[in-house]
Amino acid sequence: MVQIQRLSKAYPGRRASPITALRGITLSIEAGTLVAVVGPSGCGKSTLLRIIAGLEPPTEGGLWLNGEDVDGTRSDVGLVFQRPTLLPWRTVRQNILLPAEILGIDRALAGRRADHLIEFVGLNGFEHLYPAQLSGGMQQRAGIARALAHDPDLLLLDEPFSSLDALLRERMALELQRIWASTGKTVVLVTHSIPEAVLLGDRVVVLTPRPGRVAADIAIDLPRPRTLEMIETPGFSHYAALVRRALVARDEG
Ligand code: ADP
Numbered sequence: 001m002v003q004i005q006r007l008s009k010a011y012p013g014r015r016a017s018p019i020t021a022l023r024g025i026t027l028s029i030e031a032g033t034l035v036a037v038v039g040p041s042g043c044g045k046s047t048l049l050r051i052i053a054g055l056e057p058p059t060e061g062g063l064w065l066n067g068e069d070v071d072g073t074r075s076d077v078g079l080v081f082q083r084p085t086l087l088p089w090r091t092v093r094q095n096i097l098l099p100a101e102i103l104g105i106d107r108a109l110a111g112r113r114a115d116h117l118i119e120f121v122g123l124n125g126f127e128h129l130y131p132a133q134l135s136g137g138m139q140q141r142a143g144i145a146r147a148l149a150h151d152p153d154l155l156l157l158d159e160p161f162s163s164l165d166a167l168l169r170e171r172m173a174l175e176l177q178r179i180w181a182s183t184g185k186t187v188v189l190v191t192h193s194i195p196e197a198v199l200l201g202d203r204v205v206v207l208t209p210r211p212g213r214v215a216a217d218i219a220i221d222l223p224r225p226r227t228l229e230m231i232e233t234p235g236f237s238h239y240a241a242l243v244r245r246a247l248v249a250r251d252e253g
Pocket residue numbers: 011012019020021039040041042043044045046047048210
């Protein structure tokens with residue numbers, strides 16, 4: 001589904017030397033899998049997602065989606081940001097309809113799809129409210145619904161739950177697993193949280209501090225659906241320890 005070959009990204013620096021955000025990333029993501037990406041802040045996680053979404057070009061290396069070279073924004077990708085970026089003057093339903101309007105999708109079709117998604121993410125009864133009238137968790141759900149509105153094959157989430165409190169965050173993680181499992185979409189989830197990455201991922205890709213490189217790519221062989229009870233099991237702890245070790249290896253080495 002996603003193929004990344006020796007991808008690097010440098011930003012022009014304030015002074016002479018450029019800032020290398022990512023260096024030599026090689027990664028392939030199979031269709032229908034859920035891949036979690038963890039790494040210290042500033043290591044290039046958001047940059048990687050923006051490049052996959054076609055919002056930014058890589059400096060070096062290649063990126064293919066379904067065997068096609070990526071250049072320019074793709075309509076088969078949905079992106080969920082850390083903060084819900086809903087338009088405050090539009091209702092939940094109008095926000096969810098936005099991508100379809102931009103892409104010129106048939107209004108009736110888009111409307112049916114929006115209603116289905118509102119139900120799907122559990123926002124029925126709230127669809128005519130404005131973002132400011134919703135809790136943080138509901139706003140995030142609306143953001144996820146909006147990212148799914150044009151039925152993209154690939155869903156990219158950039159620390160989507162980091163502004164939520166711990167309990168809500170766990171609920172939303174399970175919600176994401178349900179959405180992923182019932183839609184068959186390919187999901188790339190960037191997160192700061194080791195337990196969240198292990199709980200959700202088929203694989204956890206660990207990036208090094210900037211410039212981000214792949215420090216480890218760990219297959220999580222735990223049964224599905226994952227549950228919160230699993231967090232207490234030795235199997236889970238084993239994977240969490242592997243991820244943690246890969247994250248700190250750089251600092252010590
Ligand atoms: P992360 O999401 O892992 O915290 P980012 O991808 O946001 O990291 O940023 C990686 C590095 O690239 C950081 O050092 C950041 O300052 C730099 N960076 C990100 N976006 C830009 C930009 N548009 N221009 C210049 N530097 C940037």
